[in-house]
Amino acid sequence: MRMLEDRIREQGLILSDTVLKVDSFLNHQVDTALALEIGKELAGRFADKPITKVLTIEASGIQFAMAAGIALNVPFVYAKKKKAITQSEQAYSASVHSFTKQETYQVTVSKSYLGPGDKVLIVDDFLATGAALVGLVQIVNESGAELVGVSCVIEKGFQEGRGLLEQMNVSVQSLATITRMAPGEIEFAEPVKELVEETV
Template structure:
């Protein structure tokens, strides 16, 4: 995704060696055309997987999750971090720790919307330590459904999430893989370009 990498290079703000802020197109302001391209790319990558549902987590996963679901022709479900009074009934839950926010959240999905027949593609904006991703996988597994894989917009490959998911046998497709944010510079891992060259 050269378009995405260009956006990250041009608009990303490096707050520390581990924190990249992409508020101008992904986490606060959203670029809808970029999200559409991201949706098309995830749909292409997972096109043979007979996906029946996209699962993501509020709030920043919703935009890429929705666009992927639109392209795949399936519904998207977003896990909630806090319960609303109207989201009652039987819930599938998992506990996840956010290193960014320094807090543990219970995330939940209604049992009605992930069922044993489902083949689920999990979409998220960032993959860092993998806690949210594992929590979402746990929910799918509690439902008796199948995790087809993970579609990640930005992977911080220098943190442990990517290895953690791959070591458990999950397929992980990340559209931008960042090897380092050191010295205030975004260094991408360009392995696919190398393979294709």
């Protein structure tokens, strides 16, 4: 998504070869007009599939789930993060290890809001190690809902997240894929051209 890559180049802060701060326009201060465009694109990448619900994780996924929900005219659900490892019969949960914070937390979604019959698009701001997204995929699978795919705003293409999700047979889309970065430098992957299957 060209508009997004341009903003990252202009306003993103590259602190190291793995840390990119985009909190001036995406995840602390949020440019609402840009977030709405991002929502359209997150949803548009799966436009051929019926989607009944968007799923994300608090906090920084919420604005993009909202925007995708607006584009699709469906509700969204945000999973909650909890330190306590109390299992609840009323909730689906998955353990997620945060490499940034070096701690393990539980991701939970009430069983009332996800189940067979739902066709779910998972969205999030970043795809990097994939830890949180793998947890959300496990929750969707446990619920019996159908997972349509995972659509992310920014992917760190040099980390293992995509590989982990694809091993789980999940279809993954990202609006801006960073192939390499360092303070003062950033490279994005060429936009992927859809390949038409030539064999039937």
